[in-house]
Amino acid sequence: MNKLLSAFAVGIIFGIGIAISGMANPAKVLNFFDLAGTWDPSLIFVMGGALVTTAIGYRIVFKNSSRPLFEPFFSVPTSRTIDIQLVGGSGLFGIGWGIAGFCPGGAVPALGLGYGETPVFLAAMIAGIVAGRALKSRTALALGT
Amino acid sequence: MTDFTPFQSLIGGVLIGISAIALMELHGRIAGMTGILSGVIPPITQDWPWRAAFLAGAIIGPLGYILAGNTVAFAVPVSMLALIIGGLIVGIGVTYSAGCTSGHGVCGMARLSPRSIVATVVFMIAAFATVFVIRHVIGG
Numbered sequence: 001m002n003k004l005l006s007a008f009a010v011g012i013i014f015g016i017g018i019a020i021s022g023m024a025n026p027a028k029v030l031n032f033f034d035l036a037g038t039w040d041p042s043l044i045f046v047m048g049g050a051l052v053t054t055a056i057g058y059r060i061v062f063k064n065s066s067r068p069l070f071e072p073f074f075s076v077p078t079s080r081t082i083d084i085q086l087v088g089g090s091g092l093f094g095i096g097w098g099i100a101g102f103c104p105g106g107a108v109p110a111l112g113l114g115y116g117e118t119p120v121f122l123a124a125m126i127a128g129i130v131a132g133r134a135l136k137s138r139t140a141l142a143l144g145t
Numbered sequence: 146m147t148d149f150t151p152f153q154s155l156i157g158g159v160l161i162g163i164s165a166i167a168l169m170e171l172h173g174r175i176a177g178m179t180g181i182l183s184g185v186i187p188p189i190t191q192d193w194p195w196r197a198a199f200l201a202g203a204i205i206g207p208l209g210y211i212l213a214g215n216t217v218a219f220a221v222p223v224s225m226l227a228l229i230i231g232g233l234i235v236g237i238g239v240t241y242s243a244g245c246t247s248g249h250g251v252c253g254m255a256r257l258s259p260r261s262i263v264a265t266v267v268f269m270i271a272a273f274a275t276v277f278v279i280r281h282v283i284g285g
Contacts, residue, residue, distance in 0.1 A: 025220065055256075057255075067173070077175065085242070113208070129236040
């Protein structure tokens with residue numbers, strides 16, 4: 001129960017952070033990417049603030065804690081493989097982000113703002129995740145990996 | 146036009162960072178929306194409860210924030226069709242890249258993960274290029 005309350009509380013901080021930052025606002029996100037037009041550099045401050053805070057905090061966590069409070073170990077990705085899936089997937093993600101103005105971390109908290117466009121994007125994104133999984137297992141078969 | 150909001154954006158960014166640190170210290174997990182959300186999309190992972198709790202918080206947080214009397218600017222300057230096409234492409238892309246802005250861009254970059262650095266550079270360039278093409282090549 002404490003574990004769930006903790007995850008819920010952390011989610012609240014994440015969601016409010018996203019909402020305040022402007023990442024949940026497609027107009028702002030798209031203006032950030034519009035260097036040649038109505039450029040709004042605000043998101044540099046979001047990324048910079050989040051990155052520096054996390055980099056410092058992670059360092060302290062990994063130095064001082066041998067394990068997380070609610071789990072037996074830290075689940076940190078260990079893969080170092082840079083392949084076509086990573087690069088192509090990231091490229092596709094960036095294209096979709098530039099078309100819609102929503103990224104996953106922006107869209108989920110945006111649901112709480114109560115506008116009708118957000119569930120449309122999220123439904124399409126979830127359909128994309130389901131389709132992506134099916135495609136990925138097929139490519140894995142085809143590549144024999 | 147949207148207002149330049151360096152102050153709010155910085156505070157928001159720091160809050161995102163605090164949540165990422167807390168999720169690692171308490172749950173040992175990367176605060177990546179792609180990974181957390183994917184676990185509750187069928188076939189659901191065994192550890193879905195904390196994921197669902199995090200997602201509920203991420204939605205209820207902003208709701209509570211506006212119910213408390215704060216305003217959050219929100220506008221969608223694209224068509225419904227663009228939202229649907231963009232959503233599909235984002236969903237497929239993040240499944241292959243195994244992460245998005247929060248997972249690769251914040252948490253992975255903070256760990257100096259080579260995969261995350263490559264992913265972030267690629268998706269940022271792709272987004273800048275896409276907006277340029279849509280607004281200034283096709284639209285211009």
